[in-house]
Amino acid sequence: MTPTARLAASIDLLAAMEAAPRKPADAVANSFFRERRYIGGGDRRAISGLVWDIMRNWRKLGWWLEQNGGTASPRMLAGAQLVFDRTPMEKLASIYGGGRFAAGLLSESEQAVLNALIGRELECADMPRAVRLEVPDWLLPRLEETFGTDLEAEIKAMAEPASLDLRINMLRTTRSEAMHALAREGLHAEETKLSPWGLRLEGRQPVTASKPFRDGLVEIQDEGSQLVAAMAGVDPGMRVLDYCAGAGGKTLALAMMMENKGHIVACDVSVVRLEGAVKRLRRAGVHNVERHLLTEGDKWAKRRAASFDRVLVDAPCSGTGTWRRNPDARFRTTQVDLEELLVKQAAIMDRAAALVKPGGRMIYATCSLLKAENAGQVEQFVARNPDFHLVASGSPTLPESLREMSMISLTPARDETDGFFAAVLERREQKD
Incomplete structure (x- = not known):
């Protein structure tokens, strides 16, 4: 042209x-x-x-x-x-x-x-500051509440193009083997700093056309998203629920951590998203995942109350943490949208919590940078549900600096990842 x-x-x-x-x-x-x-x-x-x-x-x-x-x-x-x-x-x-x-x-x-x-x-x-920082006027005070004096640096980082992160599939390969396989295709990756499974490439690269991707050695997944999965601290043999699974990105990571042992149920309200997970699961060699479509009036959850060791709730959110990849998103979410999301997130947390067994854990996560969707939601949930309390993840797959944290916030400027939040909430054991 x-x-x-x-x-x-x-x-x-x-x-x-x-x-x-x-x-x-x-x-x-x-x-x-x-x-x-x-x-x-x-x-x-x-x-x-x-x-x-x-x-x-x-x-x-x-x-x-x-x-x-x-x-x-x-x-x-x-x-x-x-x-x-x-x-x-x-x-x-x-x-x-x-x-x-x-x-x-x-x-x-x-x-x-x-x-x-x-x-x-x-x-x-x-x-005006909101114009210079490329954010809606109504959202600026909420971002200032989150970042304070670090706002300018974080906004600048969010204006930069995102890296291309991959998660190796330890069911099929090691990180070293995956790097060599990618290099043979002309794709030169470096190890990520925080995730033990992560590889990073700069710019747009034709990863999905490569043999390592087609063979299920690697999946495209931001390093921050990988760490959210790691926060769950799952082990082989557990019974795990991915409550808002979408197309299965975190489901795949959980299955890998569980070495294909135990049972994972991937739920979503979208049949299209769940169907999209089938090809990914097959390519990765994952066979311990059951998919379930959540529908109005579904008795499925009631029959499985208090039966899961881990419940991951990757809640629908404003997506403010993904602005590097989706710069248009900052102007598609309105103040009314956010208020509706806050109500939806709280309802999802309460429904998902009923599925956690005593002594089990719920991991609440978003790709948002806003306090109202993150720590604010967790604080309100604990106030409504006193049988849950925040605990340190303790997951050995996390970097040492994050293992003893019950809530983590990842940001583009500080962590070189998309913006992510995750909190670990444990259900208290029932007293005799």
């Missing part, structure tokens, strides 16, 4: 995302490229690169455009990003261009707005 056609495609993709504000940007992009199979891999990366840069700078670009009499339309956001990338105005005007596969020539007024941005820095002291 020519630079003109790439720019036009980038603007079209931005417009598609704008037309589906409740749909994740990566899902919109996947559909966009699937419908345009003529766009090659290099062109897809170039188009996606520009679009994701725009999403990471969405509020700042919009602020600059509005300050200079423009509007934050897809074509102007793309132009502004290119100006801040130091694209000369003559080249910018030419790649807008005219013709069938072009975005359309810049009007005089559009050129004037973009000309006013030349030589400027993207961040400006006059910007």
